[in-house]
Amino acid sequence: MAGQALTARKVLVHWMDGAVALMALAFVGMVVTVAVEGKVSVPHAVAAGVCLVGVCGLVPFLLREAFDTRPAPSVRLVAAGLLAAGAVALLPPVSTASGDGLWAMVTYLWLSVAVLYLRVWAAVCTGAVVVALSTAAVVLTTRQPWQPVLLVQAITAVLMAVAMWLWRWLWWTIRDAHDGKEAKASLAVAEERLRFARDLHDLLGHSLSVISLKSELAAKLATRDAAEGRAAREMADVRRLAVEALAEVQVAVDGYRTLDLDEELDGVRAALEAAGARCEIDAATAGLSPAARALLAWAVREGATNVLKHSTATRCSITIRDGALEMRNDGVRVPVLLGEATGGSGLRGLAERLDAAGGSFTAGPGPAGEFVLKAVVPA
Incomplete structure (x- = not known):
């Protein structure tokens, strides 16, 4: 997409360059014509031609300055304006149609570029001054009625200025559309990174917490000869959990994030009871949709992980009714156990x-001194 935007910019800029080059040829041709007809002297014609070519030579640079942004008026803009005024001053007195065209086109070419540098009110004021001076010059040298001259001059000024402004607006529209797609792509990447980080925490936080707990328990049991059998069982559970954690990482990488609610409830009960906390479960899950079951499974897993990591609970109750989960435990150790308080990001x-x-979703200490986690999902 970046290549397409740059190509569009080059096309627009080169198109404007071509249009200015054609105008320069037309200017030179008209100067030669009025010189051959004897309407102006050769020195005047040469000087006017130099001024006209100078204006046309500066315009591409001015357009490039103002194409991507609206800069402040520059020295080049002032120099182009002086050259345009010099060309008009060198050409009178001219009463032919070609002379009138020179007056209009060179001044309004400069005006069309100047509006790219000026705010609306400044551009309107500058345009009014240029139209008034051009009209006065044509009327004084050709003795035409001022009303039709003013109308033609005003229409020419507006058309050329609006055309140049629309040309730049077209590029800005293309650029903004490109930038919007780039921003959308960057946002999608950031959201995917956040999703993956959250899923990785949700998947591994529970398993690693249980692994840590069982490893500590096995280390204590290993110091007693009579408990060697239980220590071996605990270490077998550690190995099983490590294998499950590895599988869950693979699940996260693949982007499949489905958990089974019933299996998660059984696993949480086993983990909490192994930690010495009695777990009571009252769950009515038969009528839940697969999406609701998966969301509640995540909530159950994260709630149990926080009980294991951040509390000294001896009792935990889990209730599920009509898509609403409530987990209570009696092991509150700090006033607030949300992720911000503990430094984690799970909750x-x-x-x-x-x-x-x-x-x-809500989580925090309850009025009875318990920590209460509530999650409600569309049933």
């Missing part, structure tokens, strides 16, 4: 996940 990521699905 915050869970809240974002539920909000995106049209659900709701």
Whole structure:
């Protein structure tokens, strides 16, 4: 897409360059014509031609300065204006149609470029002055009625200025569309990174917490000869959890994030009881949609992970009714256990996940001194 935008810019700029080059040839041709007809002297014609070519030579540089932004008036803009005024001053007295065209075109070519540098009110004022002076010059030298001359001059000034402004607006539209696509692509990448980080935390946080707990328990049991069998079982569980964690990383990488709610409830019960916390589960999940079951499974997993990592709970209750989950534990150790307080991002990521699905999420200490996690999903 970047290549297409640059190509569009080159086409527009070169198109304007070609138009200015054609105008320069027309100017030179008209100067030669009035010189051959004897309407102006050869020195005047040469000087006027130099001024006209100078204006046309500066215009491409001025256009490039003002093509991407609206800069402040520059020395080049002033120099082009003086050359245009010099060309008009050197050509009178001329009463032919070609002379009238010279007056209009060279002054309005400069005006069409000047409007790219000026604010609307300044451009209108400058245009009014240029039209008034050009009209006065034509009327004084050709003795034509001022009303039709003014109308022609005003129409010419407006058309050329608006055409140049629209030319730049076309490029700005193309550029903004390109920038919008680039921003959208960058946002998609950032969102995918956030999703992956959140999923990785959700997938591994629970498993690694249990692994840590079981490893500590196995280390303690290994110091007692009578508990060697239990220590071996705990280490076998550690190995199994490590294998599951590796599989979950692969799931996250593949982008498939489906959890089974019933399996998650069984796993949470086993993990909490192994940690010494009694777990009571009252779950009615039969009528839930697959998407609702998956969201509640994530909530159950994250809630259990926070119980294992951040509390000293001896009892935890899990209730699911009509798409609403409530987890309570009696192991509150700090006033607030949200991710911001603990430095983690699990509960915050869970809240974002539920909000995106049209659900709701709250977590914090309850009035009875318990930590309460509530998640509601569209049933």
